[in-house]
Amino acid sequence: MPISNKTYNNVINTLCRLGEYHDQISTVSVGDIFDINLEKMEKLPLLHINPVSVATGDSELIYSFQIFICDLVSEKNDWQTEQQSDLTKLVNTKSNEQEVWNQTLEICTDFISMLRHSEQQSLAGTNDINQAIYFTQDQFTIEPFSERFDNLLCGWVFTIGVKVMNDFDACVIPVTSAGAGY
Numbered sequence: 492m493p494i495s496n497k498t499y500n501n502v503i504n505t506l507c508r509l510g511e512y513h514d515q516i517s518t519v520s521v522g523d524i525f526d527i528n529l530e531k532m533e534k535l536p537l538l539h540i541n542p543v544s545v546a547t548g549d550s551e552l553i554y555s556f557q558i559f560i561c562d563l564v565s566e567k568n569d570w571q572t573e574q575q576s577d578l579t580k581l582v583n584t585k586s587n588e589q590e591v592w593n594q595t596l597e598i599c600t601d602f603i604s605m606l607r608h609s610e611q612q613s614l615a616g617t618n619d620i621n622q623a624i625y626f627t628q629d630q631f632t633i634e635p636f637s638e639r640f641d642n643l644l645c646g647w648v649f650t651i652g653v654k655v656m657n658d659f660d661a662c663v664i665p666v667t668s669a670g671a672g673y
Contacts, residue, residue, distance in 0.1 A: 510538035561646025
């Protein structure tokens with residue numbers, strides 16, 4: 492059975508769809524992280540996909556992306572949770588920053604799990620639930636970040652490699668049939 496090569500569009504659309512299907516993610520975007528316009532963005536948490544590179548193997552392509560999961564930090568008079576109230580020396584209780592980091596980290600691990608185990612993709616679009624359409628492996632380092640814009644945005648970022656099969660079929664390249672060697 493021939494390999495169905497997956498294109499960049501296929502991979503991006505799949506990553507976007509995984510974000511759309513996650514109940515805690517409100518907005519999905521793709522591109523350079525500095526192109527995000529937070530003033531126009533109304534719904535967060537945000538999944539942002541930043542393309543980094545594509546590596547080739549013998550019969551595969553590995554697309555590398557930075558994945559940002561972030562949300563706005565809010566300030567109120569008392570954001571203290573029950574667990575935090577037990578900490579008598581806790582300095583800052585006027586922000587939900589810890590809760591934002593907690594929630595966005597959980598979303599990161601959900602996203603990795605969906606690609607690592609490939610179950611969510613296999614439920615639709617294929618007859619074989621064991622067939623990995625897009626796959627990732629390895630271990631991940633998930634790093635916290637916070638950025639001050641008009642508001643404080645914080646969350647986590649990690650780099651993920653999405654592996655897809657590619658047969659590098661030279662028979663279907665759109666070139667003239669004349670030889671190129673000298």
